[in-house]
Amino acid sequence: MAADAAAVRAPARTRAPRLGGVVGGGIVAGYLSLIVLVPLAAIAARAGNFENAVTNREAVSALELTLVLALLVALVNAVAGTATAWVLVRDDFRGKRLVNAVIDLPFALPTIVAGLTLLALYGPRGSSGINLAYTRAGVLLALLFVTLPFVVRAVQPVLLELDTDMEEAAASLGARPIAIFRRIVFPNLLPAILSGVALAFARAVGEFGAVVLISGNLPFKTEMASVYIFGRLQSQDAAGAASLSLVLLAISFAVLLLVGALRRWATRHDRPV
Amino acid sequence: MIARFSLRFGVLAYLAAILLVPVGLVFWRTFDHGFGTAWHSVTTPDSKHALWLTLEIAAVSVPLNTIFGVLCALAIVRRRFPGKGLLNAVVDLPLALSPVVAGLAIVLLYGRGGWFESLPFDVLYATPAMVLATIFVSLPFVVREVVPVLREIGTDQEEAAATLGAGAFATFRRVTFPAIRWAVAYGVVLTTARSIGEYGAVRVVSGNIEGKTQTMTLLVQDKYEQFDTTGAYAVSVVLALIAIATLLLMTVIRPREEST
Numbered sequence: 246m247a248a249d250a251a252a253v254r255a256p257a258r259t260r261a262p263r264l265g266g267v268v269g270g271g272i273v274a275g276y277l278s279l280i281v282l283v284p285l286a287a288i289a290a291r292a293g294n295f296e297n298a299v300t301n302r303e304a305v306s307a308l309e310l311t312l313v314l315a316l317l318v319a320l321v322n323a324v325a326g327t328a329t330a331w332v333l334v335r336d337d338f339r340g341k342r343l344v345n346a347v348i349d350l351p352f353a354l355p356t357i358v359a360g361l362t363l364l365a366l367y368g369p370r371g372s373s374g375i376n377l378a379y380t381r382a383g384v385l386l387a388l389l390f391v392t393l394p395f396v397v398r399a400v401q402p403v404l405l406e407l408d409t410d411m412e413e414a415a416a417s418l419g420a421r422p423i424a425i426f427r428r429i430v431f432p433n434l435l436p437a438i439l440s441g442v443a444l445a446f447a448r449a450v451g452e453f454g455a456v457v458l459i460s461g462n463l464p465f466k467t468e469m470a471s472v473y474i475f476g477r478l479q480s481q482d483a484a485g486a487a488s489l490s491l492v493l494l495a496i497s498f499a500v501l502l503l504v505g506a507l508r509r510w511a512t513r514h515d516r517p518v
Numbered sequence: 519m520i521a522r523f524s525l526r527f528g529v530l531a532y533l534a535a536i537l538l539v540p541v542g543l544v545f546w547r548t549f550d551h552g553f554g555t556a557w558h559s560v561t562t563p564d565s566k567h568a569l570w571l572t573l574e575i576a577a578v579s580v581p582l583n584t585i586f587g588v589l590c591a592l593a594i595v596r597r598r599f600p601g602k603g604l605l606n607a608v609v610d611l612p613l614a615l616s617p618v619v620a621g622l623a624i625v626l627l628y629g630r631g632g633w634f635e636s637l638p639f640d641v642l643y644a645t646p647a648m649v650l651a652t653i654f655v656s657l658p659f660v661v662r663e664v665v666p667v668l669r670e671i672g673t674d675q676e677e678a679a680a681t682l683g684a685g686a687f688a689t690f691r692r693v694t695f696p697a698i699r700w701a702v703a704y705g706v707v708l709t710t711a712r713s714i715g716e717y718g719a720v721r722v723v724s725g726n727i728e729g730k731t732q733t734m735t736l737l738v739q740d741k742y743e744q745f746d747t748t749g750a751y752a753v754s755v756v757l758a759l760i761a762i763a764t765l766l767l768m769t770v771i772r773p774r775e776e777s778t
Binding site for chain 1: 521522525526528529530532533536537538539540541543544547582586589590592593597599603605606607608609610611612613614615616617618619620622623624625626627629631632633650653654657708711714715716717718721722734735738739742750751754757758761762764765766768769
């Protein structure tokens with residue numbers, strides 16, 4: 246009887262019943278509030294003496310170092326990531342599938358292990374003979390390690406989809422490989438490169454685990470913003486830690502908004518007008 | 519031809535210098551003093567406790583984030599409501615935010631002077647805070663994997679099921695879930711890897727109490743700072759093996775996901 250009633254009623258429905266509904270929406274909102282929103286609000290509430298906390302010399306130096314290194318990381322990744330994606334899509338050689346799988350290793354490997362790993366090769370008593378421990382170059386290296394997959398994984402699918410017709414047409418008209426790349430391939434890849442770079446930048450700004458061992462956390466020399474925040478908390482300066490955290494939080498939000506805008510820009514031709 | 523080869527070798531050399539050689543070296547160094555020494559340092563009571571704690575934390579946070587992830591993806595793709603753009607941004611935030619900031623947020627909320635300071639049980643410097651921190655940093659993975667697949671499959675089949683009288687739960691179980699299961703699986707693998715490997719956020723909220731709130735990643739740092747390099751390398755190798763298992767699972771799941 247109930248089944249009959251449902252069968253009679255059902256065709257009148259215009260929308261499928263959705264699991265969740267109000268209850269699901271409530272669970273999502275509640276969970277997100279408890280895990281993310283309320284804790285972040287606590288940071289905003291506890292940030293005190295903001296101006297002094299973010300303009301004192303050590304904080305400024307840590308922020309400067311963080312931003313400069315993150316920009317460098319972004320630049321290196323833009324080039325190396327695009328080149329890697331190119332080699333993985335357009336080149337062919339033995340072991341390519343293995344190399345392709347290995348790209349994701351920095352995502353899967355715990356960051357502290359990444360730091361330790363680099364110390365084994367580039368640390369004191371490291372096998373390479375080059376000692377980068379407690380140097381800015383060492384910090385840069387650690388950041389390059391953990392951000393390696395972002396640009397590769399953003400560019401690769403776009404390059405796979407990219408039709409080679411245009412490139413062949415350009416070649417038949419006498420364009421050199423460099424010109425083809427610059428005028429045909431690169432413009433198509435640009436949104437993907439930029440969103441990968443933006444995520445790598447954000448990751449570099451906030452990185453902690455990979456740099457904590459190799460940097461030695463020397464104030465004014467190798468101390469990154471996240472390590473500085475940790476230090477403030479350890480010395481019972483919650484207000485100072487919260488203030489600098491707000492700066493990092495603002496950077497993260499800005500990057501995410503940028504990535505969202507890039508995504509919309511990249512798909513602007515796919516949407517119905 | 520020369521350009522192609524130099525590009526290939528440039529890329530491979532970069533990957534080798536930054537990724538492969540260092541990781542390979544950790545394996546090599548671990549077994550420098552023989553397998554026995556390495557085995558010994560991962561089977562001490564502290565190491566065993568760290569392993570169990572790490573698995574316990576993952577066992578709580580992965581299922582919770584999976585359920586949340588599917589519900590959240592359904593809300594993002596299938597519903598219209600004010601503030602959806604904000605929801606999207608907030609879900610992605612843990613990917614772009616420093617884990618130290620995530621940890622600090624929990625310390626300020628549950629610690630001295632925080633809004634949730636006087637709960638009847640210990641949160642901070644105990645397992646609950648470590649679980650909360652882990653959930654925070656591994657929150658986006660299932661959502662991000664499931665959203666594009668849900669978009670792709672559309673609502674035709676779900677509507678057909680509804681027309682034939684299926685309720686919301688039956689529609690989800692028999693139509694929607696089979697279509698998204700590989701995306702969910704991929705998200706679960708990423709969530710698990712991140713849960714096991716998280717260091718920064720957990721470091722901030724744990725207090726790093728030996729044999730009590732020490733996870734495997736914290737143990738690596740602790741051993742390294744106490745000049746027990748062999749021990750630090752040995753625990754790292756266990757974590758690296760978990761990471762490699764993760765990669766293998768990813769390469770197995772990815773093609774299935776794409777073919778559905």
